[in-house]
Amino acid sequence: MGRRQYTWRCIALFGWILFLLLLLAACSGETKEEESLEAGKVITPSEEEEPPEEQPEPTDEKEESVSETNYSEEFDTDPLPTTVEELAALEKGKYARKIFNNKDGAEREGSELLDHLGEDMPEISNNPSEAELDYFFRETLKLVQDDYSGEEEILKALKFQLLGSPEVEDPRYQFKEHLNIAVLLDASGSMAQEINGKTKMEAAKETITAFLEELPEETNVALRVYGQEGTSADSDKELSCSSSEIIYGYSPYEEATFSEALNSVQPAGWTPNGLALSKAQEDLAEFKGEENTNIVYLVSDGIETCDTKPVEVAKQFYDSNIQPIINVIGFDVDSEGQNHLKEIANAAEGLYQTVQDEDELANELNKINEMAEAWNEWKEKGEQAFDLKETQNSIDIFVYTTQNLAKLSEEKESVEYILEALLATDKVSDDIFYQLKEINSNYHTEMRTQVEQQKDRLEEWNENSYKEALQMLEDKYQENKE
Template sequence: MILLFLLLVGCSNDEQPSTTEEQQEAQTEETTTENTEPKKEVEEEVADQENIAQVPPLPTTLKELENLPSGYTKYVSTLEEEGRTLTDELTKHLPDISGNPTTEQLDRYYEAILSVFQQDFVGPEELIEQMKFQSIGNPEIEDPRYQFKENLNVMVILDASGSMKNYEGNETRMDAAKKAITSFVKELPENTNVGLRIYGHKGTGSDSDKALSCSSSELVYPLSTYNAGNFEQALTKVVPSGWTPIGLALNEAQKDLASFKGENNTNIIYLVSDGISTCDDQPVEAAKSLYDSDITPIMNIIGFNVDHAGQKQLQEIATATEGTYQNVSDAQGLQEQLAEANKVAEKWKQWKESQEGWIELYKTNNWLDIFGYHSREFKKWVDERQAVGFTLTYLYQQKDKMSPESHDYLQRKNKEYHTWIEQEYDKLRAELEAMNELSYTDAMKALEEKYLTNTSTP
């Protein structure tokens, strides 16, 4: 019995150091965790502050406003679970300011939350280029490129790359483009010639198919008067699939129009793309070559929900050809831009019949363009103000991430900032309407001197 007892005690003593080591390890782990968690919180707070520090300051001019990168511009409802989840994701980088932040910290916070919902505001440059396009045929213009000729030709160059399969709402970009283009050509005057060229419609988006896809561009409807059945058949066989050879398409379009010299033809080209050229085909140089040719085309570039990089390249193409550039987000926007050519075509028809009453017609069209531009930008600042305001209230009431005082301050700042935007666009509209009352030459000179640089009047 004594021996057994000693053995038990011995075993107990042998196990004791092991237990102590486990306890020490546990204590060490707890200590490490305690030391790590505050460090992690500090790192997250520093990261949040760095995210805010990288946000650009509030603009002080419309030009600065125009240059701000856009954020999430679609409507978000915090009354629905899906909207709350999305809002949480969009604002997860914002710090908790439920303490006592300084005014400077609140200002930085406002800039950060504004950047989340920043709208894609457009300056007056695109509107002015649009007004210049609408001035085609004006007897005051000396440049023969902008004078009506005996024939009117409209060439549409359509992106058929794989990304055109992406959905915008309930339909693909390609389906939306087909509808808009069909509606557009149906409304052109009877004797207008129409052409349709596509690009990027062969192969796939894979690297192995790049060479094939980047060499694909086809004139599916040669330049001729509109025939509904033939045009619909040409559009039907267009299936988006591959890469985006914009430069190739422009070079081929120059060949398509080679026999339609600018001396006897008013040639209007619409390039529609949903992104940057993904082939090594120098699209800007190709566009410049087409523009400088004896075809003397009038170029119009339409971006279909294009990202920032794509917009930059398409804008470069427009600038190189003294053309217009517009970025649209849906079929309606595309239709509205194509409708601008319908206006020109209608004026061409009137020109062939009679040249009376033109000046008033130009001024009326310009006024409508100014009104439409102002209305679009007005909607943007209203949407942006509401998105920021609703989100601030959500973060305050539902997430407890700010005090009542901070919430009130940020809401006041939101109202003041968007009141400034409204006033700036109202002033711009008044200036544009006043200039529209001048002669075309004086109006364009005044507009370009005030809003454009390195631009010459046609």
């Protein structure tokens, strides 16, 4: 046998001996572990000589606590609102009004509706508990939750309708020597979408032109567009998100000049709402609030798609010495866009209104025309001769109550259409269907009662002077904010 062959045999023999030693050690360790498990404890090397500790027996109370924790996590959802203010604080659901407006299809084609809702529909068992039913109803309601107006919105509407009245103590809402009105128009690519045979941009142009033509001659007006450069492609985002231009004003309306400027604008890129507001603040820098009544309308059809922080900018603009009144109009926006634009308006304590088409946009802008005529009369006759029509203002105030009641009715019907679709496609039994329908009916009946009670309070306040009514609303608003 050669020396090299002998050496390899020695190495192999040594390896087998080492393997057997390790195997014996492992068996010994397993024996100790098995003994320790029988004693109720796993022994680590540092604990081998310590006596095993006694473990308390599990109790029914502990098992019940674990069960309750899992139960609450499984059915964790937001509580249902119990007041109009809580109702108004909720965000609009992604299918709000869509199901109601397509109710015939929802009733006939339940499976199609369920496919449309897809993964957004929460699951429900064949034999649900009361907690499961409540959870299912709340999550379903979120899908069709409409937007409601609380007393905060009514306060802001009342103050705007009474703009110029000596009874409104807020200097922001008092008439000054100069009236400046700015419209900030979204020129993003989505404004090329059509409504009733016209693009949103075409409808907005015609409506804004008609609105400006009716303003008193001495009114200073301005039109600023934003998102008007580039395209909606990612490669053009930086260009578009930095684009905003004042194409007219500040000066009285002049038809030829304004038309030429407006015709040059076409829907193009992204949506920098915050940039438009910050540029508008620069435009109005010389028009201090002490001598000017400054009103700004942001007209947009969607959410911020850049990173220009519109909510922060709106708050900063509002707090400046310009003292602007900043209102926001959502032009044919979806639920996400509406929630975003409403947040901008709230940051500036301004009004928010959704409009679906050209006529609704015109109606909203006409509110400024009426206010501008009142300003013109104030300038001609003086503050003491300024007369407010109580009946007209009452209609404007309480239209919020009527809208809330109508939305509750449509929302209730939308939930019922979903339930009928579930029943028609055998997703729920008859028993579950009627239980959910009763929950839906009880909830909306209670919320209608809350809205009616709010209406009674407002009617009582309206019998007092405007100043007292405003103060009551203001006090309640401040109380809610705290």
